Amino acid sequence: MTSHQTPQTMKPATAAKKLGVYLEATPAEFQEGVVSRSEFNALQAEPPAWLEELRRNGPHPRPVVAAKLGVSISGLARGGVTEPLTTEQIDALKNEMPEWLSAERATQADVRKETVRIKERNAERAAKADKAGS
Structure with missing residues (x-):
């Protein structure tokens, strides 16, 4: 068969x-x-x-637009961007740097810093646990 x-x-x-x-x-x-x-x-x-x-x-889907602008998809929505954007429109937004975009970029930077901090903390805890177990 x-x-x-x-x-x-x-x-x-x-x-x-x-x-x-x-x-x-x-x-x-x-x-x-x-x-x-x-x-x-x-x-x-x-x-x-x-x-x-x-x-x-483009037009680019929201995840690509968010990545190109350095914000989250939720940040796009909070900024009122719900439609796909072209590269030209994305570049225009970067040049205008509206207040919402600046705020969302700062938020995204804080999130990245916190993610790194948590990863380092977990690595330290794992190293201590390994040391204690040996």
Whole structure:
């Protein structure tokens, strides 16, 4: 008895998320089909022109916008940014540096510092526990 393995596939929304692009901006054939693992790997290894263009100029999905602005996705929402933005719009926001963006960047910096502090504290505790156990 032979088993037939079906190729792994993913929905276009999942593939777009993993590729870091806004699904609605992708070509219709990408949005309407399913993406196999081999097709996905090919898109990553040798991105077609449309994918390179989306990555370069957008519109970008919220996680990409947040990363480019140095804020959290929640920070975007608090700042009133709910739609995908192009690279040009992101650059304009960085240049304008509205008060909400400055505040959210400061918040994000504090979060990163706290994460590092907790990681170091846990490492120290683990080292002490190892020392006590030996």
